[in-house]
Amino acid sequence: MSDTDEQTTPAQETHPPGQQASKTDQEKLNHTIINFNGSVRAEGSTFGVSNENAAGRRRATGKLDHTDITEALRVYVTPHRYDDAVAALAADHVVVLEGRLGNGKRTGAIALLRELTDRPLYVLSPVISLKQLAERDYKRGCGYVVVDRKTEELTDETDFTWRTVRDRVRDDGAYLVVTTTATAKKNATEAVQHVPWEQPDLNNVLRAYLVGVADVEQLIDAVSGDLPDGCRLADIVELAARIASGEDPKAALCHFDASSEEYVREWFDKGRTRREVLEVTALAFAVGSNVRTFEPLLTRLEGKLATSMPVETSLDDSPKLEETLPYRRRALVADDGLIGIDRVVSDGATQRELVFKVSSYHRYVLIELWERMEVAFWDALHEWLDEIVQDEHGLQLADGLAKLAEIAVDEVSHVLESWSDGARGWLAQTAATYVLWLMSYNEALAPVALDTAIRWISRGSPAQRWTAAITFSGELGVRYPHEAANRLWHLITQSHTASGDVFLALSELFATLSGGTQDAEIVLTMLDGKLTRFDRPGANMQLRAATISSVLAVLSARTHTGRSAAFAFMCEFPDKTDILARLWAAVLRHRPSRLRAITALRNGLNDLQTLSSEPVEKARLLGEALANALPPGEHESLHGDFANVQAHHRKDAVPLVEDLLAALARIHQGTRETT
Incomplete structure (x- = not known):
């Protein structure tokens, strides 16, 4: 932030905390944080991120710890264009890796830098602009990574700016690897090489992790045929760890996430009733609800869908006088279904909560719904979410939306826009905050969450700026503390543009960061x-x-x-x-x-x-x-x-x-x- 920026946008009015600060703002902030911490970070919590991209509560930017580097490269298998990327980095001191979210680009960037330098490595903000990359200083001999950088719109100056970045990094004697999910247009940026990045051959990954295990090739043959297309690297690593510990390969595959994917797909393929599909849909956004809470939610979803996708009826569909009363609650947790009951002891009493029988079913249900259902279905779902978010279901909805963001992030962004803007009330603003906090736990989604919060705090309505301020004060601020502190300060200098007390958000960021690290x-x-x-x-x-x-x-x-x-x-x-x-x-x-x-x-x-x-x-x-x-x-x-x-x-x-x-x-x- 330049001095000029601060001088031209001064705060219209500041107030001493604790005097004119809104008590309501403090109470809302406290409730938001306590509710999240008590539910998400509690032992045995239903909520949170449990997939291979989980990053936890650690900073995503700054100097990389030596132990993190060592662990990342402990068993590293190079992918197909690895040598090309090394050559490009050695020649130009800058290279761009292009590939889908979560395909190993971050670890690949670390490996590339370690090929050329043993000096410290630093991770820069994913929202850093090309101009900022061209103007910043780089420490001689050090390596820098930008993970899944938010790319600007291509202009006539893009190639020139990349050339300036390359020259600056090379003149400073440093190395820079930028990863992105966008694919550069051919011949659009000739100054810096853009290398397509794919995850390594999965059989080679198995061989690397099973070094020292007898009959490796036979073991690989025994499991490779059962691996689905698009299998994730973390699944292979877990599978190899189980086999290396002595577990039977076929038994190890039972724990493999791919088996959940196949089971859920087959469940949908059997031609499910309207109610069965809506049951798993509702649960995807209400995991951990008790039956009496869940059933009204399901009924409301059925009502929304009946409007947007009405059931075709005929003249013969009139009700019969002695119609059988259906046993729907028993069918909800059928033996061959996806939904089960988890018994949880709370305050000495046992509570029955509805959950997916296998936690990974949650993600694959959302994948199947996204691949199978039409726009009218999603419109009805959005209306339902907008309605029930006002009924204290924020964390459960956020959990489902954070998982949906892995599959269809634009769909989630559409929901969050109205929630963050205050159009659906304070509880919706809180839920929007929770979604970004949960996304920040995910290595692939954290940059998306950061970009969203920056957009709200920079160009949003007063309510959106306040929502973003709260978001930066918590888990997103843990992942990106420099960005959070600077963005909150900038908003403080324009505090009249936010609907809440931004000083509270900055103080909460400090309190959040003060636990356990020097951040x-x-x-x-x-x-x-x-x-x-x-x-x-x-x-x-x-x-x-x-x-x-x-x-x-x-x-x-x-x-x-x-x-x-x-x-x-x-x-x-x-x-x-x-x-x-x-x-x-x-x-x-x-x-x-x-x-x-x-x-x-x-x-x-x-x-x-x-x-x-x-x-x-x-x-x-x-x-x-x-x-x-x-x-x-x-x-x-x-x-x-x-x-x-x-x-x-x-x-x-x-x-x-x-x-x-x-x-x-x-x-x-x-x-x-x-x-």
């Missing part, structure tokens, strides 16, 4: 830089106010356990105390925010007693760092203001405040004596 430092470093630029004489006053409010919001953030996120981060990473102290110093010396800053600091020190086994030492270290960060004239007045607050709260005084102030005074006194 929360990304938010702190960004704000530290903003203070350097705007907390000085002559700077834009509105941007200065926005910066102070952002810092105070972040330092006031609470983790999901209710503790101070700033102090939790400081305890886990004590070497980050100095940057935290600089941020505290900024809000403490700013008179309009001083009282709220003191309150937030007292609350954090109170939490420190349970966050650390050495709370006194931690308080003293922060006090010393704070003394060094504060201007000389601030120490005594701050000490007095702290004393007044402590006196006002005698019944709930925080003992560690005295330790922090003592350290601050000691450093200040030492400084005065040396001067």
